[in-house]
Amino acid sequence: MPEQSLLTDEVRALIGSETPAGTVQVTPRGWRHAVEVYTGRVPAETPAPGESVSGYAIAALETENGGTSRIPDLMPNSLLIANQWEFERPLRMGETLTASSRIVDITERFGGRFGYSIDFRTESVYRDAAGAVVARGGITMTQYDAARRPLGRGCWMTVDSSSIREGDELPLLHIQPSLGMVIRFCALQWTFPVFFYDADAARAAGLPGTIVPGPLKVGLLYRAVDEWLGGAGWVRQVRAAHRRPDPTNSPIDIAGRVARVYEEGGKRRADLELAIINQEGQPSVRGFAVVEFH
Structure with a gap:
């Protein structure tokens, strides 16, 4: 455990910070790869442009969006401890979305499996051309020091x-x-x-x-x-x-x-x-x- 808290005012100031908005697209290639990863099946057909697709495709969008907001490396090890996908409507083949991400919260923990750790919760938001929210993706990452964890x-x-x-x-x-x-x-x-x-x-x-x-x-x-x-x-x-x-x-x-x-x-x-x-x-x-x- 560090001698003092790593959750400084400078780190707390990162809460609410956003990455610049960029564009991502639901592509046949990304959708096919996602289906193969999550189901083990190779799709026989590709949905037509504008047709609804399984939410698996958000995994490829997260990649194009760069994943998460910029999280500082405060400790040597990190691990994902929670994540979620939320959809306002089904994703559609071929559509282009505007993506942005932000740090929602930063907290610290004392004790537990990893000893002292810091959790970063981030959210990515995907909007259509009209600005309506289509989907959200959220993750919580914990940072810790494996060399100092409780055995x-x-x-x-x-x-x-x-x-x-x-x-x-x-x-x-x-x-x-x-x-x-x-x-x-x-x-x-x-x-x-x-x-x-x-x-x-x-x-x-x-x-x-x-x-x-x-x-x-x-x-x-x-x-x-x-x-x-x-x-x-x-x-x-x-x-x-x-x-x-x-x-x-x-x-x-x-x-x-x-x-x-x-x-x-x-x-x-x-x-x-x-x-x-x-x-x-x-x-x-x-x-x-x-x-x-x-």
Whole structure:
């Protein structure tokens, strides 16, 4: 633990700071790569221009947007601990969006698995030509000093929205994220943190070995909900809180239940509670999603 807090007035002044707005596009190439990464399938056809596409494509937009706001390196190690995607409407093939990102909050923690750490929460916003918000992406990164730390088989069908009830469970989605999947995800994002593919580097950072990236896991949560919905609706929001790392090549189950069914804005919606369960039966991720039925 440092002798004094690293959360200085200069660091606090970064809260609210924004990166300059730029443009990103939902491209066939980016969409195809995202689908291959998150589902393991090669799409037979590409959606026509203007047609709605799965929210996976936001991962490619995050890459073009440069990822996150400029976060200072205050400590030697960093790890993603939470992230979310939120959509005001489905993304559309070929559309060009204006993207900007900002630092929403900065906090510090004392004790816990990493000892002293600092958390940075950022948000990226994507707007259409009229200035309307289409989607948001948020992440929370924690910075820490590793040297000082305290020692798919699911059966899917299109859901009948009229029969959905609170308490209904989603079918389990069984996945074993491989190192190949992780490397393809890194290529999609064009970012290659060494602890995702180098076991020695991962252990040096205080991790059990190579791990599955957090944004990949939130995309897998999206996949579980999207496949459950089939053509009955679309995913408005998905978010995840990462409780513990998932080692590469270890099997995981994605579970979910319907927490609430309601009407809002003349649309039928449902809130879902989600979880990624590791092979020890422990939740490694707690998630939440909002879906809207057609």
